[in-house]
Amino acid sequence: MIDLERIRSAPQEVRANLERRGDSRFLELFESVRTSDETWRQVHGEADRLRRRRNELSRVLAEARKQGEAREAERAEAAEIPAALDTLEARETLLQETRDQALLRLPNLMDPTVPVGKDDTENVVVSRWGEPPARSFPRLGHAELAEALGGADFERARRQSGAGFYYLLGDLALMDLALQRFALDLLVERGFVPVLPPLALHRKPYEGVVDLGDFENVMYRVEGEDLYLIATSEHPLVARFAGEILEEESLPLKFVGLSQNFRKEIGGHGVDQKGTFRVHQFSKVEQVVFCAPEDSPRLHEELRANAEEVFRRLRVPYRVVNVCTGDLGTVAAKKYDIEAYFARQEAYREVVSCSNCTDYQARRLKIRMGKAGRPDKLVPHTLNSTAVATSRGLAVILENYQQEDGSLVVPEVLRPYLGGRERLGPGPRGAV
RNA sequence: GCUGAGGUAGCCUAGCCUGGUAGGGCGCCGGUCUUGAAAACCGGUGGCGUUCCGCCUCGGGAGUUCAAAUCUCCCCCUCAGCGCCA
Numbered sequence: 001m002i003d004l005e006r007i008r009s010a011p012q013e014v015r016a017n018l019e020r021r022g023d024s025r026f027l028e029l030f031e032s033v034r035t036s037d038e039t040w041r042q043v044h045g046e047a048d049r050l051r052r053r054r055n056e057l058s059r060v061l062a063e064a065r066k067q068g069e070a071r072e073a074e075r076a077e078a079a080e081i082p083a084a085l086d087t088l089e090a091r092e093t094l095l096q097e098t099r100d101q102a103l104l105r106l107p108n109l110m111d112p113t114v115p116v117g118k119d120d121t122e123n124v125v126v127s128r129w130g131e132p133p134a135r136s137f138p139r140l141g142h143a144e145l146a147e148a149l150g151g152a153d154f155e156r157a158r159r160q161s162g163a164g165f166y167y168l169l170g171d172l173a174l175m176d177l178a179l180q181r182f183a184l185d186l187l188v189e190r191g192f193v194p195v196l197p198p199l200a201l202h203r204k205p206y207e208g209v210v211d212l213g214d215f216e217n218v219m220y221r222v223e224g225e226d227l228y229l230i231a232t233s234e235h236p237l238v239a240r241f242a243g244e245i246l247e248e249e250s251l252p253l254k255f256v257g258l259s260q261n262f263r264k265e266i267g268g269h270g271v272d273q274k275g276t277f278r279v280h281q282f283s284k285v286e287q288v289v290f291c292a293p294e295d296s297p298r299l300h301e302e303l304r305a306n307a308e309e310v311f312r313r314l315r316v317p318y319r320v321v322n323v324c325t326g327d328l329g330t331v332a333a334k335k336y337d338i339e340a341y342f343a344r345q346e347a348y349r350e351v352v353s354c355s356n357c358t359d360y361q362a363r364r365l366k367i368r369m370g371k372a373g374r375p376d377k378l379v380p381h382t383l384n385s386t387a388v389a390t391s392r393g394l395a396v397i398l399e400n401y402q403q404e405d406g407s408l409v410v411p412e413v414l415r416p417y418l419g420g421r422e423r424l425g426p427g428p429r430g431a432v
Numbered sequence: 433g434c435u436g437a438g439g440u441a442g443c444c445u446a447g448c449c450u451g452g453u454a455g456g457g458c459g460c461c462g463g464u465c466u467u468g469a470a471a472a473c474c475g476g477u478g479g480c481g482u483u484c485c486g487c488c489u490c491g492g493g494a495g496u497u498c499a500a501a502u503c504u505c506c507c508c509c510u511c512a513g514c515g516c517c518a
Contacts, residue, residue, distance in 0.1 A: 041481070048480090048487045055453085055487085058499050062452040078498035245442065371460060372442030374477065 001103050001364050003379075007033060017109045020116060020325050032102040040095035047088040054081045105212065108360040110325060111334035117324030123337065124324065129308065130317030132341045133400065139344040140406075142398035143275035146172055148406060149425040154274050164265065164280035168394075171424045175397070175410070176283060176390045178417035183285040183310050183387040184258055190306060192256040192287060197236035199259060200227040205239035208365035211330035217266045233257025234384040237288040242365040245372050246380055252291035252299060256387065259284065275395060277349070282391035289383040292369065293359065296381035300356040303385035304336050307352045310388050313413045316396050317341040319348055333358040336385075340392070344399040351392045354385035 007014050011034060018026045057078040064071040115124045146152035151172025157165040168176050188194055206219070206228050215221075220229040230236055237257045246253065261284050276282065287303050304320065311318050323335040338352035359379040362368075370377035401409045408424045415421060 044480075044487085045482055048482090051487060054498075058452070061498055065452085075498060081498075372477095374442090374461060376461095 001360060002106050002109060003359065003363065004033075004037065004103065008037070014109065018106070020110060020114075021107065021328075022118070022326060026106060029102045029106050033099055033106065036095050036099040036102065040092065040099055043088060043092045043095060047085065047092050050081060050085050050088060054078065054085070057081075104207075104364070107211075107330040108333045108358060110328060111356070111358075113322070114328060114334055115322055115324045116326075118326040120323075120327045122324045123321040123327055126320050126322050126336070128317075128319040129312060130315070130341070132317050132346070133343050135346070137404040139399060139402055141275065141344055142277070142395040145398045145402050145406075145408065146275075146394075149408060151175075151424070152276070162280075164278075166276055166279065171418070171421070172394065174418055175414065175424075176394060178414045179388055179390045179393045179397075180258060180283055180285055181417050182313075182413055184256060186310060186313070187256040187285070187287060187306060187387055190254075192254045195233070195237055195255050195257045197230070197233050197240075197257055197259055199236075199262075200229050201236055201239060202226050203228065205242050205365065206235060208242060209235045209238050209331070209361050213330075218263050220262050220264060229262035230259060231263050232261050232284060232384075233259035233286045234288055237286070238290075238361050238382050238384070239365060241290070241367050244367060245377065246290060246367065246369045247372075248292070248370050251369060251380065252289055252295060255288045257284075257286040257288055259286075261389075276391040277395050279391050282389055284389040285387040287383075287385045287387055290362075290367070290369075290380050291383070293378060293381050296356050296358060296383060299383055300334065300336075300354065303383055304338075304354045307338055307354055307385050307387055311338065311340060311351070314393075314397070314411050316400060318351070329355075331355070331357050331360055333360070338386075340396045342396055342399045349392070349396075351389065351396065352386040355383060357382045357384070 002014065007030075015027065015030055018030055057074050060074050061071060061078065064074070115122070117123065140148065143152070143154060147154065149170075149172065151169050153167040153169060157167050184194055200222060203215070203226055206215075210218075210231075214231070215228070218231050221227070222229070234257065236259075237255050260281060262281050263279075265278060265280065287306060289299050289303065291299050308318070308320070318338050318340045321337050321339060323332075323337055328335055332355035334356045336352075336354040337350050338354070339348035340351040341347075342349050358381050361382045362379045367380060367382075368377040369380040397411060398408065401411060403409060403423075406426045410418055410421050410423060
């Protein structure tokens, strides 16, 4: 959430930033924060003065009791206070709740380098790597090839679990694990601490890391429990330190999370299309960083470079886009997407999302940095980036590495994880 | 799930029976002293506000009272033992 202090001290600057998002609801929320905060401060002051008087009288009466005096006037005045204070405190609480709820719904302030645009068609390409392969033969879609190789069962998954779920089988199951392990090893080598997180979180910590609308549109809730299945390991990794003070000298903290991810994807398109591209469940290796505010732009570039390295080593062509104002989510101040080239679709599709969330998540979660017991504490920044999501990683490999004879060449960097196999299918040495 | 013990500031702990400004220790920061450091001593060490001042904070909420860490009720969480269990 946005620092309330910043809204008070530089309201026009904050307002102008919110205006760039082009959604008038945010401006209404902003005004609601300002007016309720102003009134709250008045009422809070009044209540403070009344409590002060009560404390004064309380001291007088305590002293009087010791001396055996009656002090009827003071006692009568003190007896008036609770009712008056109740009224004021009720207003105080209501105003504070109004303010905080509006504040919680305000999106993060955007970095000045975020390009202006209405939606994802106006994201700005900032770099490219690799050449799209020549169109030498008619390619199968990734789902068709996966089935032909005996590496996936979409039909029965749909029957038992519904569209958006899948069985991975045989060598493709192993390749999914190979992708995870490949990305994990790369990041561990670069100093990230691997984490296998809980796959469900309570609502309270979850509210700290996502847009509140995600509870309806994205997350699966466990019936009868205060538990939500995670949509990405970013969520448990960031929420892990809620309410804590991070030792300044220990920053930046770098983690690589590995988990299954669950998403309802309500309102999205393509869940009903066969395949693994847009699904309700997938594995993902995710980078998460906590750092000092001044370091976050540098680390954002570092996370992006790591994610790019994953696709370079897989030899999958890609481009990087700077996500524009109209397409940026609630939480990020700046976001790069990496879009890989899918040879069958002959199009770039999103495979990585790399965000600098600045202090937005940390402030919601009450994470601070500094020395325990010292007052000069700051709010750290959090960043996250996909390293690889296997659902899309497998899909792009199936499209790009497929051969005219219906076999699939294994990307060189994955071979060590697949017993040296260079090719899957067709025929007896095939997948299943 | 059952029983018991707990929850006090960054950490540990006293206060609770008997209501009246939450005390001490550790750690950390600053100061005195020192060539430097340690030790010793002094001060500081949470949140909010209209910040030379005041208010709030003892797991959360409600109640009794002029006044609640303290008394009453409800809830949450942690730990230990037992039960169940991959």
